[in-house]
Amino acid sequence: MTPDADDSRLRLTILGGYLGSGKTTWLRHQLFAGTFPGAHILVNEAALTPVDDTLLAAQAASMTMLAGGCACCTGKADLIAALRALCDTRSRQSAEMRGTNQIVLETSGLADPAAILAAIRDDGVLVHHIRVAEIVVLVDALHAVQQLQSEHLSRAQIEAADRIILTKVDAVTDHTLAAVMATVKQLNPAAEIEAAAKGLPHALSNLPDVPAYALPLLSDGMAPILPTKIDIPEDVDWAAFSVWLSALLYARGDDLVRVKGVFETPAGPLLLQAVRKSVQPPELLPAPAQDRRNQIVFIGRGYESEDLRRSLAYFTRN
Ligand SMILES: Nc1nc2c(ncn2[C@@H]2O[C@H](COP(=O)(O)OP(=O)(O)OP(=O)(O)O)[C@@H](O)[C@H]2O)c(=O)[nH]1
Structure with a gap:
């Protein structure tokens, strides 16, 4: 994404990553550490019964829950409506009253962040009020091989990222972590890569030089999740x-x-x-x-x- 200091639009960070990759855990720590000050948190869960809002409530300045549909497809209309409502509220406030200047969207684990980016850019209203500042994608180092070898979506999420956080690094060997990192780099050489253990930053240094995992071609005929x-x-x-x-x-x-x-x-x-x-x-x-x-x-x-x-x-x- 291209940052622009003069841009007065709301900054949106899209936080993506496969099911269970650690998005809520990481975001909880970021909010606690003050990384997204005053941010409005939008949480999308594909299931009708949400849990993540309960976990994030203590740290979030304000929050909207979008449950029962994935924001990149079945829940797209709800996401657009929620973003428009936030822009509307902000437009009605005077410049001095404007508290929130950023939104963090925790996507469902089934979302393709690129489809969300496209939906915002295609919306005649949102495109003037929201700037997608960054797409951060979490990759579960413990389950990455299995996911990347079988799930097209997990590759697409990585390809869409500006920044990738390798999570659960406390649960894998340095050899596995290095192989996951090499594979992720192959899928998206341009993204910055960081790591986290239970939400806390983890240095990626002194890793062995190991090759990336071989990823097979995937057919499109898999049943939906x-x-x-x-x-x-x-x-x-x-x-x-x-x-x-x-x-x-x-x-x-x-x-x-x-x-x-x-x-x-x-x-x-x-x-x-x-x-x-x-x-x-x-x-x-x-x-x-x-x-x-x-x-x-x-x-x-x-x-x-x-x-x-x-x-x-x-x-x-x-
Ligand atoms: N060992 C370890 N466990 C982690 C780490 N990050 C998350 N977990 C655990 O992994 C599970 C899933 O974490 P969540 O933060 O709920 O993952 P999520 O991506 O928000 O999950 P969905 O919203 O269901 O896609 C939880 O039981 C976490 O405690 C980590 O860095 N290390």
Whole structure:
């Protein structure tokens, strides 16, 4: 993107990256560190039941949630409407009153940032009020090989980036990190590359000189990745539920790309999540997760939503 000091348009940072790549974790740390002062945070989640807003709320100056559609395709109209509303509010304020001069859009993990950029540039209103300052794309170093070898979208996200942050570097060897970096460089030689461990900056130095991974040609005929929300009954047998979930991830973890669930516990709402087969330690949410208790969202392909529901009901029946 071309910076222009005299440009009075709202600066928009598009934060992209594949499902579970660490966008919310990284953004939480950036907001805490004051990287995007006063920014309005727009969060887009493909699933109808959002979680990221709860995690970001404590650090964000103001926030809008766009759930239930990906902002680069099915949720594009909602994104354009939300951006227009922000521009409208800003235009009505006097120059002295203007607090927000930047927006950060955390895209859903299924979004192609290039399509979002095109949608903004094609909009006759937004093009005069918003400048896309930077496309930052996060790449999960732990799952990058698998994603880049099978998912066209993960390559397209990297190709669209101005800046790439390699995440989860604490979970891989230097050899893997160097190979991921070489592969990312091959896909997008122009982007700056940085790294983060659990949201914190991590120096990329003294890495071994290793070749990039070979990436096969991909066919376009893959089934779409879709969300499935399942309400978990309050009286569910939790022991049976956890056995079911572990068995499911073990058997189908390559198809179930992302799992996020919020469960009501005596200590407060508990977030449980997994990226492919890696299950993360559960985390107590900072704010009450009203209207989204005891729900779990699976995002993946290669199965029917009803089969998941039936399998859970069968496994946890009394
Ligand atoms: N070990 C490790 N885990 C990480 C790192 N960054 C994120 N995670 C974990 O990876 C999981 C996904 O992180 P999120 O920040 O929710 O990823 P996201 O890209 O916002 O996920 P979606 O919005 O679902 O696409 C969480 O359990 C995080 O705790 C990291 O640098 N190291």
